[in-house]
Amino acid sequence: MIGKLNIAIVGYGTAGQALAILLSRDGHAVEVFERAAEPGPVGAGFLLQPTGLQVLWQMGLLPAALEYGAPVTRLYGETPDGRGVMDMRYQGLDSRMHGLGMQRGALFTLLADAWEGIAGLHRGTRVASVDHETGRLADEHGRKHGPFDLVIAADGSASQLRRQVSESRVDRVYPWGALWCLVPRGDWPWAGELRQRYVAARKMIGLLPVGTRPGDDVPRLSFFWSLPTSDFDAWKERGLQAWLQQIDGIWPQASTRLQGIIDASQLARASYRDAIQKQWHRGRLVLAGDAAHAMSPQLGQGVNMALMDAMALRDALRDEARVGDALARYQRVRRRHVSIYHFWSHWLTPLFQSDRDVVAKIRDMSMLPLGRLPGGSGHMLRILSGTQQGWLGKLALEPGFIAALSAHRTPVSPKETSFGA
Numbered sequence: 001m002i003g004k005l006n007i008a009i010v011g012y013g014t015a016g017q018a019l020a021i022l023l024s025r026d027g028h029a030v031e032v033f034e035r036a037a038e039p040g041p042v043g044a045g046f047l048l049q050p051t052g053l054q055v056l057w058q059m060g061l062l063p064a065a066l067e068y069g070a071p072v073t074r075l076y077g078e079t080p081d082g083r084g085v086m087d088m089r090y091q092g093l094d095s096r097m098h099g100l101g102m103q104r105g106a107l108f109t110l111l112a113d114a115w116e117g118i119a120g121l122h123r124g125t126r127v128a129s130v131d132h133e134t135g136r137l138a139d140e141h142g143r144k145h146g147p148f149d150l151v152i153a154a155d156g157s158a159s160q161l162r163r164q165v166s167e168s169r170v171d172r173v174y175p176w177g178a179l180w181c182l183v184p185r186g187d188w189p190w191a192g193e194l195r196q197r198y199v200a201a202r203k204m205i206g207l208l209p210v211g212t213r214p215g216d217d218v219p220r221l222s223f224f225w226s227l228p229t230s231d232f233d234a235w236k237e238r239g240l241q242a243w244l245q246q247i248d249g250i251w252p253q254a255s256t257r258l259q260g261i262i263d264a265s266q267l268a269r270a271s272y273r274d275a276i277q278k279q280w281h282r283g284r285l286v287l288a289g290d291a292a293h294a295m296s297p298q299l300g301q302g303v304n305m306a307l308m309d310a311m312a313l314r315d316a317l318r319d320e321a322r323v324g325d326a327l328a329r330y331q332r333v334r335r336r337h338v339s340i341y342h343f344w345s346h347w348l349t350p351l352f353q354s355d356r357d358v359v360a361k362i363r364d365m366s367m368l369p370l371g372r373l374p375g376g377s378g379h380m381l382r383i384l385s386g387t388q389q390g391w392l393g394k395l396a397l398e399p400g401f402i403a404a405l406s407a408h409r410t411p412v413s414p415k416e417t418s419f420g421a
């Protein structure tokens with residue numbers, strides 16, 4: 001076992017937050033450097049998969065997450081004329097399994113409250129470079145920090161530090177992005193489902209139940225609207241009314257949820273990157289979260305992967321005698337899981353966000369039947385739940401976790417109970 005280390009974490013997003021908790025609990029001295037003066041959640045909500053929920057369970061945070069989040073049992077996508085395109089239910093894997101929609105603010109607060117070493121958070125400190133040999137950091141004002149035994153770059157999808165580790169096989173901005181916000185759930189009928197509507201792959205509306213957050217009891221939905229990032233400014237210039245009418249034409253029920261949207265600034269812009277690294281570590285520097293493996297959010301895995309990275313790195317530091325061996329092991333374990341998601345993200349994202357109409361037509365005709373083929377639905381469900389490992393492997397979930405998940409499970413609407421989840 002490696003002794004107690006001085007560890008710097010760059011970035012206080014989900015990966016940085018989870019690492020700070022886990023490594024402090026193991027007795028390491030942890031300092032976190034975050035560029036935001038007031039660290040906090042960015043964006044609306046997300047879907048936690050069983051893999052990410054299992055990490056929260058291992059951290060003792062599952063009950064709190066379930067208290068605020070909304071259980072999600074089904075992912076359903078359709079065209080505006082009501083033709084089903086995608087229909088996946090977690091119960092196809094295990095009747096006790098489900099995802100959890102959460103507000104970003106809820107997870108941020110749970111993780112912030114669980115880190116007793118919060119005094120070690122350097123706010124408003126953008127790290128400009130890391131010396132991987134000495135473990136010293138330099139911030140944007142030229143101030144030096146360290147040396148540290150280990151520096152973890154968890155600085156997100158647009159990481160400036162990943163290139164200090166190795167060349168990237170891929171590192172590019174995806175041409176499509178999204179506008180998103182939280183809206184009150186009200187009488188939304190699908191309280192246990194992620195629902196989406198598509199017009200070819202050019203337009204997509206998504207609504208995900210995300211429950212409540214500390215200090216705000218109003219159950220909410222995370223609203224998602226897809227568009228090319230080059231269209232962000234033109235969207236604003238065209239005005240909100242024209243856009244709301246467009247939503248109403250595609251999905252009248254969804255537009256009723258947007259009654260509180262009166263200004264374009266209520267919607268946050270999101271853009272995404274694909275990044276595949278040749279190496280995840282070099283000397284004392286290692287990557288975690290989106291910094292290690294950014295991909296489009298179409299498969300809903302990024303937060304889950306950030307949590308899994310944190311747990312895998314903690315375990316490797318526990319089990320190996322030398323830091324270098326621990327980092328090599330961490331990279332091996334996590335890459336085995338992440339690589340298949342890079343593959344599917346690359347091929348599936350244009351099916352939902354692109355101007356390829358023929359591809360979208362093929363999607364509309366084939367996705368449902370493919371999911372019904374022997375073996376097809378199992379693979380798709382494992383991809384969805386985060387439990388696919390390579391092409392053939394499965395990531396086993398612990399029986400204790402599944403029991404804990406199902407013990408808290410309560411049906412959220414009469415509609416949901418009707419399909420027996």
Ligand SMILES: Cc1cc2nc3c(=O)[nH]c(=O)nc-3n(C[C@H](O)[C@H](O)[C@H](O)COP(=O)(O)OP(=O)(O)OC[C@H]3O[C@@H](n4cnc5c(N)ncnc54)[C@H](O)[C@@H]3O)c2cc1C
Nearest residue numbers: 011013014015035046047127156289290297300301302303
């Ligand atoms: C529209 C959208 C929907 C999504 N939906 C889902 C979903 O349903 N399920 C899911 O699992 N994932 C989803 N994701 C992906 C998920 O949000 C990310 O994968 C996840 O937040 C990555 O966490 P992270 O900690 O690696 O990075 P981040 O959360 O981006 O955190 C990085 C932190 O580093 C800080 N930072 C950056 N540079 C520096 C620097 N130089 N010095 C100091 N600090 C720095 C940033 O300020 C930030 O706080 C979605 C993403 C988007 C955009």
